[in-house]
Amino acid sequence: MAKKFTVTPWKVEGEVDYGRLIREFGTEPITDSLLARIRKHTGELHHFLRRKIFFSHREMGWLLDQYERGDKFYLYTGRGPSGNTHLGHLVPWLFTKWLQDKFDSELWFQMTDDEKFLFNDSLSLEESNSMAYENALDVIALGFKQGKTFIFADTDYSKTLYKHALKVSKRLTVSTAKAAFGFTDSNTVGQYFYTSMQSVPAFLPSALKGKNIPCLIPHAIDQDPHFRITRDIVPKLGYYKPAAIHSVFLPSLEGPKGKMSSSIGESAVYTTDTPELVEKKIRKYAFSGGRDTVVEHRKKGGNPEIDVSYQWLRFFEESDEKLKAVHGDYKSGRLLTGELKQILIDKLTVFLKRHQEAREKARKVLDRFVIMD
Amino acid sequence: MAKKFTVTPWKVEGEVDYGRLIREFGTEPITDSLLARIRKHTGELHHFLRRKIFFSHREMGWLLDQYERGDKFYLYTGRGPSGNTHLGHLVPWLFTKWLQDKFDSELWFQMTDDEKFLFNDSLSLEESNSMAYENALDVIALGFKQGKTFIFADTDYSKTLYKHALKVSKRLTVSTAKAAFGFTDSNTVGQYFYTSMQSVPAFLPSALKGKNIPCLIPHAIDQDPHFRITRDIVPKLGYYKPAAIHSVFLPSLEGPKGKMSSSIGESAVYTTDTPELVEKKIRKYAFSGGRDTVVEHRKKGGNPEIDVSYQWLRFFEESDEKLKAVHGDYKSGRLLTGELKQILIDKLTVFLKRHQEAREKARKVLDRFVIMD
Incomplete structure (x- = not known):
């Protein structure tokens, strides 16, 4: 019997079956031939592609057709700053x-400071707005190009966004939103309206520049219901449907199949956590695929498929060779859970040290990335 | 049997029974003692009050209590620029x-350029926005005080309005909006959200100035469903409930009981109509309370209660004495319908000449009245 799970933009519960999501959402799996076509342009494949961490898409083929004809695309992604x-x-x-x-x-x-305010009873708009600029530091810290990267909080860019959102909202009935999100009459009019705001960046550069520019939205699969609506409506406004490429969720420390969530503090590692805290969280909470005793582990080996430390290395260890060695060593029992955790701790410590330094530097250039009305 | 009529912010149909509206909407009639209390402050009563053209209210008593304690109120009204x-x-x-x-x-x-766009299939947002500034000329032409009058189109002031509208929209469920407006699941999310925008000016000056300022909303009774919602929600945001005072509708030329509507061109006189056009419309379309023949009219007299020209004079002839004379003369048969129409034509010609001159002058000072982000 198929296990029950839920994936909506606001709730991910249960053990997610990504293959079933592709069928239920009606997206397409990323095939080897699509990967080969991407590699033609990029020269190499990101390990998220090699490992099918990005596993699904909508109309990447069309996007590459356009690109090959000289029609460059822009990228759109985002964050709910709660x-x-x-x-x-x-x-x-x-x-x-x-x-x-x-x-x-x-x-x-x-x-989306508006979204987080609307969907979180205890969050004020002032809090989510201020969190937007804290989160922006993490975006900038990753090295996005200044002059080519435009970060905006919905409420501070709403003179521009609202009038375009109106055009989406005029095409979206309550009944369609109910079907997409599972809303009822008890949801608020703000919650119903919000998806119109999330649709706007999928065509805003086209609207501002007065010509159709292809758009690619890289995002975690839970946001797909929004963009299904976006894709239905924006052609009626005269714009291209955006293409999309979808990732799985980084699992929670506490289990390999769900989504990391901020609502359980111990299940998540934050970009601002100290090395000591990261070590403590992983040592204490990272779900283990190891055996009950060292003797048994040495004899029978561990299970990397359910071991969160190994699963996280799939995201953060770029070298296939190193990852494969860890996989083999853990499965054979040569590598103990404590040792596997140490490999992850070391990896994250290096990553977060660099990230935190870049994040502090980002404060000085924040205003060069932020746009507002 | 009670006659059927409909009054919503977007549709007025049938013969409106204003007494029944007071009961159904749950507003209060304007009593003689309330009028006396207003007169204490104003020295005189506007003929709209003397004639119960403003006939209903919400919490005028509270508003005057505040005023008498030295807590001055501001006014909020508006226009859907279609x-x-x-x-x-x-x-x-x-x-x-x-x-x-x-x-x-x-x-x-x-x-409310956003509203008119959302509720009118054939209107573009650019059209309703441009009409907002045409309509603003009519507002300014009436002589509102510069420096104390702030006119704004929703889409051009949305950086300010949207974030406050979010706070309303977070408190308003689809189910409440259905009950207030008769919406169904086929209405759009834009239409559901819109009432949040209409609520904002009922507390915006308080929000901007950081202190609670009483608000009075003079408006035609059909807008009451919006403000019922506003009054439910804004106390939860920490602001005063706005008071309101409600007018009947100026009847259509073609009948004495409904509302003038732009959707039938002949039923309305526009502020930009030429004297010739005004004369033609009134001569041709103004519903008459007169008899079939002059002889019969002289003998039995006309019925001013159903005569649209007389009804319009109730709105536009400020002198009670003159109005009373017209009423008596028409009722007795001394005044023929053609003569009554001429009195109205003369009155409107003078009014519109002055208005149109002031309206042209308003173009030069428009930007001193308009606020935007």
Whole structure:
């Protein structure tokens, strides 16, 4: 029997079956031939592609057709600024950075302070707005190109966004939103309206420049219901449907199949965590695929498929060779869970040290990346 | 049997029974003692009050309590800019002008270009936005005080409005909006959200100035469903409930009981109509309370209660004495319908000549009245 799980933009629960999501959402799997076609332009494949961490898409073929005809695309992704950035949030951004480098694309980055306010009873708009600029430091720290990267918080860019959102909202009935999101009459009019705002960056550069520019949205698969609506509506406004490429979720420390969530503090590692805290969280909470005793582990080996430390290395260890060695060593029992955790801790310590330094430097250049009305 | 009629912000149909509206909407009738209390502050009563053209209210008593304690109120009214201004639109504005003069109040005037776009399939946002500034000329032409009158189109002031609208929209469920407006799941998310924008000026000056300022909204009774929602929600945001005072509709030329509508061109007189066109419309279309023949009219007299020319004089002839004379003369048969029409034509010609001159002058000072982000 198929296990029950839920994936909406606001809730991910249960053990996610990504193959089933592709069928249920009606997206396309990323095939080897698509990868080969991407590699033709990029020279190499990001490890997120090699490992199918980006596993699904909508109309990448069309996007590459356009690109090959000389019609360059821009990138659009975003963040709901309800709290500090954790490693799971970085996954689409790291990939987006790679895409910007390889395709020399503009990036439009939306901070949905309105959304987080509307969907979180205890969050004030002032809090989510201020968090937008804290989170923007994490975006900039990844090395996006100044002059080609435009970060905006919805409420501070709403003179521009609202009038375009109106055009989407005029085409979207409550009944369609109910079907896409599972909303009821108890949801608020703000929640219903919000998806119109999330649609705007999928055509805003075209609207501002007065010509149709292809758009690629790299994002975690849970946001797909928004962009299904976007894709239905924007052609009626005279713009291209955006293409999209979808990632799986970085699993929670506490289990290999769900999504890291800020609502359980121990399940997440934040970009601002100290090395000591990162070590403590991984040692204490990272779900282990090891055996009950060292003797048994040495004899029977561990299970990397359910071991969160190994799963996280799939995201953060770029070398296939090193990853393969860890996989083999853990499976054979040569590598103990504690040792595997240490490999992850070392990797993240280096990553976060560099990130935190870049994040502090980002404060000085924040205003060169932010656009507002 | 009670006759059927409909009054919503977007549709007025049938013969409106204003007494029943007071009961169904749950507003209060304007009593003689309330009028006496207003007169205490204004010295005189506007003919719209003397004639119960403003007939209903919400919490005028509270507003005057505040005023008498030294807590001055501001005025808020507005316009949905879907086309040219007609005389019916002027009714609440003329009264608002009188209130501004008598109480030395600020006026916040909302041009809901977003609303008209969302509720009119064939209107573009660019059209309704441009119409907002055409309509603003009519507002300014009435003589509102520069420096105390702030006119804004929603889309051009949305950086300010949107974030406050979000706070309303977070408190308003689809189910409440359905009950207030008769919406269904086929209405758009834009239409559901819109009432949040209309709520904002009822507390915006308080929000901007950081202190609670009483608000009075003079408006035609059809807008009451919006402000019922506003009044439910804004106390939860920490602001005063706005008070309101409600007018009847200026009847259509073609019948005495409904509302003038731009959707039937002949039923309305526009502020930009030439004297010849005004004369032609009134001669040709103004519904008559007269008899079939002059002989019969002289003998039995006409019926001013159903005669649109007489009804319009109730709005535009300020002198009670003159109006009473017309009423008596028409009822007795001394005054023929053609003569009554001529009295109205003369009155409107003078009014519109002055208005059109002031309207052209308003173009030069428009930017001193308009606020935008």
